[in-house]
Every structure is written in C-alpha cells, then in structure tokens.
Amino acid sequence: MPVDFTDSAGDAEYRARLRDFLRRHDHELEHSDSEYLSEPGVERIEELRRTQALLYDGGYVGVTWPREYGGQGEGAIRQAIVTEELARASIPGLVNHLGIGMCGPTIMAHGSEDQKQRYLRRLLRADDMWCQLFSEPGSGSDLAASRTKAVRQDDGTWRVDGQKVWTTFAQYAAYGILLARTDTDVPKHRGLTMFVIDMSTPGVTVRPLRQMNGASEFNEVFFDGVVISDAERLGEVGEGWRVALTTLMNERVAIGGAGNELGMRTDSLVARARERLPHFSTGEQVRLREQLGRVLVENLAIRYTGYRRLTALARGQTPGPEASAGKLSAVRAAIDGAELGVRLSGPDAAFARAADGDWRWHTTQASMPGLAIAGGTDEVLRNIIGERVLGLAPEPTPGKAAR
Amino acid sequence: MNFDLDDEQRALAAAGADFFADQAGPTAARQLLDGVGEPAPGRKALAEVGFSAITVPEAAGGGGGTVLDLAVVAEQAGRELAGPSLAGTARAVALLDADDAQLAVLASGTELFAVVDGPEEPVLDALAATRFLAVQDGHLVVGEGEVTAGVPIDATRGLGKVRLRDPRSLREIDPAAWRHARDVGAVVLAAEGLGTAAKAVEAAVEYARTRTAFDRTVGSYQAVKHALVDAWVGVDQLRSLVWWAAWTADREPDGLPAAASAVKAYSAAVVERATETALHVHGGIGFTWEHDSHLYWRRAKVDRLLLGDETEHLLRVADLALAT
Numbered sequence: 001m002p003v004d005f006t007d008s009a010g011d012a013e014y015r016a017r018l019r020d021f022l023r024r025h026d027h028e029l030e031h032s033d034s035e036y037l038s039e040p041g042v043e044r045i046e047e048l049r050r051t052q053a054l055l056y057d058g059g060y061v062g063v064t065w066p067r068e069y070g071g072q073g074e075g076a077i078r079q080a081i082v083t084e085e086l087a088r089a090s091i092p093g094l095v096n097h098l099g100i101g102m103c104g105p106t107i108m109a110h111g112s113e114d115q116k117q118r119y120l121r122r123l124l125r126a127d128d129m130w131c132q133l134f135s136e137p138g139s140g141s142d143l144a145a146s147r148t149k150a151v152r153q154d155d156g157t158w159r160v161d162g163q164k165v166w167t168t169f170a171q172y173a174a175y176g177i178l179l180a181r182t183d184t185d186v187p188k189h190r191g192l193t194m195f196v197i198d199m200s201t202p203g204v205t206v207r208p209l210r211q212m213n214g215a216s217e218f219n220e221v222f223f224d225g226v227v228i229s230d231a232e233r234l235g236e237v238g239e240g241w242r243v244a245l246t247t248l249m250n251e252r253v254a255i256g257g258a259g260n261e262l263g264m265r266t267d268s269l270v271a272r273a274r275e276r277l278p279h280f281s282t283g284e285q286v287r288l289r290e291q292l293g294r295v296l297v298e299n300l301a302i303r304y305t306g307y308r309r310l311t312a313l314a315r316g317q318t319p320g321p322e323a324s325a326g327k328l329s330a331v332r333a334a335i336d337g338a339e340l341g342v343r344l345s346g347p348d349a350a351f352a353r354a355a356d357g358d359w360r361w362h363t364t365q366a367s368m369p370g371l372a373i374a375g376g377t378d379e380v381l382r383n384i385i386g387e388r389v390l391g392l393a394p395e396p397t398p399g400k401a402a403r
Numbered sequence: 404m405n406f407d408l409d410d411e412q413r414a415l416a417a418a419g420a421d422f423f424a425d426q427a428g429p430t431a432a433r434q435l436l437d438g439v440g441e442p443a444p445g446r447k448a449l450a451e452v453g454f455s456a457i458t459v460p461e462a463a464g465g466g467g468g469t470v471l472d473l474a475v476v477a478e479q480a481g482r483e484l485a486g487p488s489l490a491g492t493a494r495a496v497a498l499l500d501a502d503d504a505q506l507a508v509l510a511s512g513t514e515l516f517a518v519v520d521g522p523e524e525p526v527l528d529a530l531a532a533t534r535f536l537a538v539q540d541g542h543l544v545v546g547e548g549e550v551t552a553g554v555p556i557d558a559t560r561g562l563g564k565v566r567l568r569d570p571r572s573l574r575e576i577d578p579a580a581w582r583h584a585r586d587v588g589a590v591v592l593a594a595e596g597l598g599t600a601a602k603a604v605e606a607a608v609e610y611a612r613t614r615t616a617f618d619r620t621v622g623s624y625q626a627v628k629h630a631l632v633d634a635w636v637g638v639d640q641l642r643s644l645v646w647w648a649a650w651t652a653d654r655e656p657d658g659l660p661a662a663a664s665a666v667k668a669y670s671a672a673v674v675e676r677a678t679e680t681a682l683h684v685h686g687g688i689g690f691t692w693e694h695d696s697h698l699y700w701r702r703a704k705v706d707r708l709l710l711g712d713e714t715e716h717l718l719r720v721a722d723l724a725l726a727t
Contacts (some may be wrong), residue, residue, distance in 0.1 A: 293717030392622035
C-alpha cells in the first residue's frame, strides 16, 4: 500500500461520528490548551475523570485494547484519529494516562486473567486511577537499583517496606504497579518482582510533593509493613525487571512516541502569536515569526515521525527503542514553544501571568524541566537510542552484571 | 492512513542505491573539487537510467512517477553526492508542465535544464546546463546562458551565475506556478540532503563503534554517543518530513507551500548538524582533504542556502500558519 495520509472510507466515517460525539457532548467535557496543563491552584481531577468516563462510554478510550477487557479492538490508526480529534476539540489528555499508557499494558502483558478482568475496564473508565511506583530516592534513572523490599511471609503473602518517589497521581490512585526487591543475593536486575498494590492498604502513606510549576502531581509514597496477596504479583518472582521494561517502553510511546504534542498545542501558540505580534516592533516581529516557524516545523517533524511509528504499530510491530526519540524531541519542541509563548507576552514575560491574565505560558515553561526528567531523562533516552538503535557500546559500569 | 514506502518504492530505492554507488560517490566529488572531471553520474547516465525523468509524464517519454518516487531516488543520489541534482530537473519538469516537446528533450538527456531566479542568484548545475529557464514579464522563458562560475565550496553542485541569452517565451506563467515548481525543487533538494546526512551519520557511527581511545570505543563515551544520537534523530525526522512533503506535492498541492518550506528549513539545520557531527566524531582524520567527511559537509554548507535559506522558509511556515 502506498503512502497515504487521507482517511479510508471507514476511517472517515469513524472520524465524522467522533466529531459529532464531541460536538454533542462539548458542554460536558473539560477543555485545555495542552494535554496535561492545569491552572495553578485549580484542581479538576474529578471533572477530568468524568470526561474520561464520558469518552469511554462513547467508545473512545482504549481504542486498541481487546474487547474482552473493555477496549474497542481497533487498530492504531483509529487511536491516532481519536488523539487528533480530541486535540482538535481542545480536550486534555486522559487523566488516567498512567493507567492507560503504562500500568494497563503491563497488566495486559504480564497479569493473570483474573487481574485483567478486575482492573482493565475500570482503569479505562477512570473509575480507578492508577500510578506507577518505580523511582526511589536513591534510584531515579537507575530503576533496577530499587531497594523497596517485598518479603515472602509464611502464609504466602508479601510484606512490603520502603519508599518510592516521583509517583505521579499517587494521591488519587486506587491502585499502582510496584517494583520491589525480592532477592538481595542476586545481581540487581534479577532480584526484582512486580506487584499490583491497592493504595488503600494499611501501611501505605502518600505525601504530595509541590513542584516548581506550583502543582502537586508527584508524590512520595511510603510502605510500612504493607501486605500484598501473591495473587497480585505481576509476572514471575525475579522477573520484575523484564516486566518493568514493558512498562517503560509503553511509557515512551505514551509520552511523545506517537507524535502527539507535549506542552502547549501549536494551534494555541499560533493564536497567541496572531493576537500578540502587532504589539511588537517590525524587527522583533521578524525574530518572533522565525521562532514560531521553528516551533511549527519541529512539531511537524515529530508528528510525521509519529505517523511512521503508528504505521508500524498498525502492522502489529511492537514499539522499539526508536520510540524514545519521540519523547526526546517532543520535550525539546515543547520547551521552544513555551519560550516563544512567554516572549509573546512582551514586557509581561517577566511575570507569571500576563496583564491579560494568561498563565499558560509561564506555567508550561515551569513544567518543562520536569518533563525532561520524568518518563526517562534526556540522557537515558539518548543512551537507549545510542546503544540499542545505533549499536554503540554502553559506558562501562563496574557494579552492573549483564542483563 | 499509511506512512511507509510500498514495495515498488523500496525496489526503486534499492536500484538507486546500486546505481549511484556505482556511478557517483565521494571519490568523484573530490576529483571534481580538484578540478578534474564532470559531475557524476552526469545528465546522460541519469537520463538513460530514467531517474531524471521520473516525474515526466509517460507521454513525453518519462516515468510518469510521483514526486515521492523521485524523493526516494534523490535520497540515494544524496548519499553518493551525485550530480547534476535531481532537484533542478524536478523543478524544470514542474515548470515545463504540459510542454511535451521540451519535456521529451529533458527526458532523453539531450539537454540539461537549469532554473534561474535572478542574475545574482547562484544557479544549481549552471555549469553543466545547456538550457536555462527563467520568468520574465509574466512569461516562462527558455534560452542559452552566459555562465560565470565561482570558486566552489561543493563542486558537485556546479553553481554559477547566469545571464540569459536570447530568451524566448514558452508560455505565460503565474507566480503561483513558479512558486510551485520552486517548492517541488526544494522538496527534492531536501531529499538529497537526507541521503547526504544519513550517509554521514552512518559513517560516523561505524567509526565510533570501532575506533578506540583510552581503551574504549569512542562511541561508548556519552559525549560522543549523545551527539550522534541527536544527529540520527534529526535525520530520522527529516525522512518523515521529506516523505510527507513529497506526498503533499503529489496529492495535496494546496498544502505544498507549508510542507516544502518546513522540509527545506528542517533539512538546512539537520544536514548541517549531521555532517558537522560526523566530521567531528572522526577526530583528526575527519578534517583532512583525503577523508570523505568534508565532502558531505560541503554539501550541507551549500545546499542550506539554495532555493531559500532556513530563515526564509521558517518565516514562510509561520506566515502561512498565521494567515489561516
């Protein structure tokens, strides 16, 4: 089949139905200029959950997931259409994105049938929010060095003690997937096991962290004698690292890998430029227009590279390490977009809100350093591409056994 | 939606790879820089294999193919620093439009057309061209040219300044048609740049995998690895824009101005960074005359300025977005 960006007849009809759905429900849905941005001091988790539930009930969440677990059983192209149309209608990213992007696919790949039945449908509808309990104070990028311990009890259950950090949305989550050390006598990659944890279990304490953008998306999570049933193990004992790699690869696709824009959407940036450019001198206008062109081109390059990845996914190929490039580039483009948005405020660029009340650009600018770390730092992503796509040798790490 | 080449295009790319590896390459580019020989493979060989006439209609003796087909071949031409450029020919084909007589001459390789934007503008393949196209008083004109060669940075581009002699009108042409042809040329030039950048990065990656310093391969150092990754990511994303812009030229010509400017602006930056990174990663050998690195770098330094520089195209992308 040759290159073709136009919708097939079936896809065109699907898109039209979706547009109609979004139009009819517009007043019930939350809106935003960015996938994950919210106004400082404004919390709307419940509203965003209702938005996700409404979209789910319409058949537009879990588009590619199997029907038996609440999905629609459609191809990657249909998911791309949904993503495009939601962005076009200014609908923010799904609030349970950690569940959908990472936890769900991990359960699908490694969970028991019972776990899949219990969790996946409710996850898609945001009836249950999910979080991913991987990073620790002593190990952010080096996840395999996790020290949170899970010890097998005589009755077959596991007792968990330790601490996680940078856990997005733990304060809202009903469940999480937890990477824990179950064997300290083997090389670090081999002594890990993955579990599903009920966040309401006694001994789980969640403490939100306030970030530099003012929001508290991330949390510290403490485990003090938390008991987990063996039925909530995800994958085999000692296989936790392999399970985590499933999660991480899906994470890279979920964040930027499919060509979706991070940060402020470019149509919002263009609208801001249209409104603000007349306030600048001719010389400044040229500089700002050139910068706008650069942001637009960067985003086009990311979008169409995402389409190539989608085409591969649609053919049933699994996301490879090259998907890491999407996040790397999307963060860069988002930073450039935020910078331009801020500068378009003119003298008000020095304030967190412009005179017209616009808070979006500064908040985005203050969110970007976190995005360059979360979900794989720029450096870790470059190592993955360098080593697994280009075949360059890793840096020697004396303490590390072969994976 | 489908965003991958089909089997026919893959076969075309493979045929292009073989042809250009055999008929062109860095050695020929270096000789040309030393003042020896002609651009390789040259217009006759390109016509014989059918590559210069891919987008010429079959009725005029061409391949009746798409701009995307041509872009796939142009990438291979760029890998081997081939000349004359398929971009100049693609632009001429777009200008000659339905003029089957002129197109037949072009397709047969009897003549090489170059397009002149103005008396002070460097003209792609002016040195090898035998006929020149320009716009005068709303007419597309063709004529012979008085060519002034300069000292080349990249001799494979055959740049010169051109004064038309005895121009005669072929037809009336509106500015939009002139721009459209220039945009098609820009897309194909970016496709050649893609090949140049890809080849440069591949060579540097290979070198970084084998060359050792301080008892380790240089590619194991993150400073080197990350630079190569950034170059590779740029090349991979450029490939997406090249295919998209070429498809746009074929299927959605109204969108071509934005797509052509996007890909030309992006290629200017990406090809320059890729070839500079490749040169740097090669260390001392990389900046010698004997090594191939500088030949790819020369391409980047010249192509970024042809058919509009990065700033011109970025401004156009912005203005088109602001106007909608």
